[in-house]
Amino acid sequence: MFINWGLGELNLKIVYYxxxxxxxxxxxxxxxxxxxxxxxxxxxxxxxxQERTLLFDFLQLEMGKxxxxxxxxxxxxxxxxxxxxxxxxxxxxxxxxxxxxxxxxAGRLADNQESWYTMEQHLVxxxxxxxxxxxxxxxNKRDMPHVLSVSELKRQLAVDGRPQFExxxxxxxxxxxxxxxxxxxxxxxxxxxxx
Amino acid sequence: xxxxxxxALVTPAGLLQLLCQEQRSVVITARGDKSQACILLCEGLIxxxxxxxxxxxxxxxxxxxxxxxxFRVDPLAEQxxxxxxAAPVEELLLExxxxxxxxxxx
Numbered sequence: 001m002f003i004n005w006g007l008g009e010l011n012l013k014i015v016y017y018x019x020x021x022x023x024x025x026x027x028x029x030x031x032x033x034x035x036x037x038x039x040x041x042x043x044x045x046x047x048x049x050q051e052r053t054l055l056f057d058f059l060q061l062e063m064g065k066x067x068x069x070x071x072x073x074x075x076x077x078x079x080x081x082x083x084x085x086x087x088x089x090x091x092x093x094x095x096x097x098x099x100x101x102x103x104x105x106a107g108r109l110a111d112n113q114e115s116w117y118t119m120e121q122h123l124v125x126x127x128x129x130x131x132x133x134x135x136x137x138x139x140n141k142r143d144m145p146h147v148l149s150v151s152e153l154k155r156q157l158a159v160d161g162r163p164q165f166e167x168x169x170x171x172x173x174x175x176x177x178x179x180x181x182x183x184x185x186x187x188x189x190x191x192x193x194x195x
Numbered sequence: 196x197x198x199x200x201x202x203a204l205v206t207p208a209g210l211l212q213l214l215c216q217e218q219r220s221v222v223i224t225a226r227g228d229k230s231q232a233c234i235l236l237c238e239g240l241i242x243x244x245x246x247x248x249x250x251x252x253x254x255x256x257x258x259x260x261x262x263x264x265x266f267r268v269d270p271l272a273e274q275x276x277x278x279x280x281a282a283p284v285e286e287l288l289l290e291x292x293x294x295x296x297x298x299x300x301x
Contacts, residue, residue, distance in 0.1 A: 002216050004216065004217065004218070006217070006218070007218070011216065042283075044283060044285065044286045044289075046286070046289050046290055046293060048293055049297075053289060053293070055285055055286075055289075074285075079293070079296075083296055083297075083299070083300050084292075084293070084296045085296065086292050086295050086296050086299075087289065087292040087293055087295075087296050090208075090288060090289070090292045091289070091292075
């Protein structure tokens with residue numbers, strides 16, 4: 001969270017985390033494409049192996065002000081490949097909430113588990129309390145063949161108690177539901193912190 | 196009106212992010228062990244930089260790897276008529292991190 005007194009803005013950061021090719025970039029591209037230009041900043045794209053790392057600003061007018069400050073979200077993806085550890089840690093610095101994008105395909109379970117573990121590790125290293133930190137879980141690629149059931153994914157990833165959404169981000173299904181839940185969770189956490 | 200500091204207390208990346216988030220127009224001059232850098236910020240964007248023999252984005256990628264040194268921040272007296280770049284700090288920092296990760300693989 002960063003308070004810009006001059007502009008009266010509350011800058012908040014949400015990071016889309018998950019294994020390589022789980023659909024993080026697809027989520028952000030969909031959100032950016034369907035957000036009116038006056039409410040979003042330029043989409044910044046960095047070419048990393050296999051996929052792109054994206055970020056952009058997103059002004060959320062519907063949520064109203066928080067302590068008279070306009071919430072402005074910065075949405076990021078992380079590069080999912082294992083060896084981009086320094087990049088992921090840099091992106092997670094100062095984050096206010098995470099959307100963990102699960103690849104529901106049966107063959108990706110171990111990748112999801114490893115990515116979840118590294119996310120928790122980074123968040124703890126950055127001083128966050130995992131019991132209160134906003135983490136939203138998105139089960140993506142539900143439209144693909146050979147996916148694990150949501151109950152099996154929940155059991156394997158031990159994500160009980162977190163807000164969870166099913167999605168097929170390539171078609172846009174579940175993308176905004178996930179984003180709204182993440183923004184609400186982050187705003188809720190900020191209000192708790194500055195009460 | 197200047198302020199001074201040491202990279203023992205704030206990293207080069209942290210300093211850049213702070214000044215850019217505040218949308219400041221300033222000049223950072225920094226001195227490290229056998230290295231010198233000068234970075235220009237205008238309304239929160241990085242519009243120019245040099246780090247030893249390197250200019251532009253390459254200078255920023257070098258600057259953010261510094262582990263020690265001292266810096267001074269002064270108001271940007273005049274915006275250059277032609278800037279060598281106008282890049283958000285996040286873009287440059289992420290590219291620097293990407294290079295570091297990919298370099299470690301080699």
